[in-house]
Amino acid sequence: MALNTTNKCARTIMVLCALFFMLGGCVKKTVPTEMAVSFLPCSGDYIDSSGDPLPFDKLMSQAVKADYVLVGEGHTSVCDHKAQFEIIEGLTRAHNKVAIGFEMVTASRQDILNRFNLGQIPVSELPEELDWENGWRYDFNMFKPIFELAEKRRLTVGGLNFPFRLVKEVHEKGLDGLSAEDRAMLPQKVIPPAPEQEEGLKEVLAMHQGRDASDPEQIERFFLVQSLWDTGMAEKAVELRKSSGHPVVILAGGGHVEHGWGIPRRLKVLDPQAKIMTIMPWRGDEFYPTAADSFFYCPASYESRLGMTVEIRQGRAVITAVKRDRKAYKIGIRPGDIIAKAQGIAVTSLTAMHMAGSKAHKENKPLVFTIDRRGELFDLDLGKLPRMKKDK
Known part of the structure; x- marks a missing residue:
């Protein structure tokens, strides 16, 4: 990944910006707003909390001081x-040691990770040993x-999560409905x-189908699950730091990290x-300096x-790659195309793409x-599938 904006990337941005201006026609003058980010980054660039470019070596000089x-x-x-790989590789490049804590692995499988730490299980056997496909489910190759x-x-790795089924069971039964064995897997003190996170959690609850964000009981239980989840992973991270004797890099979903x-x-x-x-991904939307x-x-x-x-760039859905043997190529989609609308819905986010697909399915119509x-x-x-012709 590029650590600084390369000449090629800079030229690409200049061309895109020029194109957008040409397409814009005559526009009204706007009053300058506060500048959150001082440059247009390329994928993989690092940014400090002021919105300025952050050289990788400076990021590392800060990260090596953290526990x-x-x-x-x-x-x-x-x-x-x-990015996660690059950060860990950078931290350990000078023979420094860190432990790695994974949200993706439950603490109940630590015995398997211990055997991996001892060199008794190769990486190739981890997916099967950890039952990755039925546990975390997201592609193991991204973590490989x-x-x-x-x-x-020779870095120590540890599982931070509790068994994934317990999330659902706490939602449905609460703590009192769990068996003594299951309760023992969760933090004793939650x-x-x-307080400033509560409104955001209610919004997340409202996104879940079948959940009522106005029901006090559902809100309380949702807060409980999130608190158990974050407390449990923090507990395991502290244990990992103590047992390994090294700083811990924690890999977890952004919702467990943002804003601290x-x-x-x-x-x-x-x-x-x-x-x-804390280090967080930024997607190019509104920039919140306090997020990390x-x-x-x-x-x-x-x-x-x-x-x-499809990549969302400056609020536009840009096609960045097309495979020659697949349907997108055959119907005429090309790299550089912008999906302005899908099924009549303006596409400014990936959520809009999902909404368009759902709409087409409900209407029993092809996606346009x-x-x-x-x-x-x-x-x-x-x-x-139109008849193929050469691109101009």
Whole structure:
């Protein structure tokens, strides 16, 4: 990943910016707003909390001083996982040791990880040994380079999560409904969420189908689950630091890291003298300086089953790659195309793409994209395969 904006990347940005200005026509003058980010980053660039470029060596000089480095992720983002690998590789390049704590592995499987730590299980056997497909389920290959690095540099790895089924059971039964064996897997003392996080948690609850964000009982139980989750992972991270004798890099979903509300808040209670550093992905939307100590730029992207990769850049859905043997290519989609609308819905986020797909399914109609190609708008019906012709 590029640590600084390369000449190639800079030229690409200049071309895109020029194109957007040309397409904009005459626009009204606007009053300058506060500048959150001082540059247009490329995928993989690092950003400090002021919104300025952050050289990788400076990031590392800050991270090596921390007892806990928490790196948030979107679970399906390849870019996020590359950044996580790069950070761990950078921290251990000078023969420094760190332990790695995974949200993706439950603490109940620590015996398997211990055998891996001792060199008794190779990386190739971990997916089966950990029952990864039925546990975490997200593609193991995204984490494989990190496990290979741990194997190569003799880094201790640990599972932070409690069994995934317990999340559902606490939702449905509460703590009193759990067996004594299950209750023993959870923290004895639950550290509640920060008051300033509560509204955000209610919004997350409202996104869950079948949940009522106005029901006090459901709210209380949802807060309980989140608090158990973050407290439990913080407890295991503290244990990992003590048992390994090394600083801990924690890999977890961004919701457990951002603003220091999740795991970091609990670490401050459980290990009050420790220094904590948080690093979060930034998707190119609104920039919140308080969301983390540092950031890496990984725009929202999605590789469709049609064989195209969509990336959200400056609020536009840009096709960044198309596979020649897949349907996207055959119906005429090309790299550089912008999906202006999908099923009549303006596409400014990946959520809009999902909404369009759902709408097409409910209406029992083929999905239709409105494509913006260098300022020319036209529709592509994904239910049809036009006769191929050479691109101009």
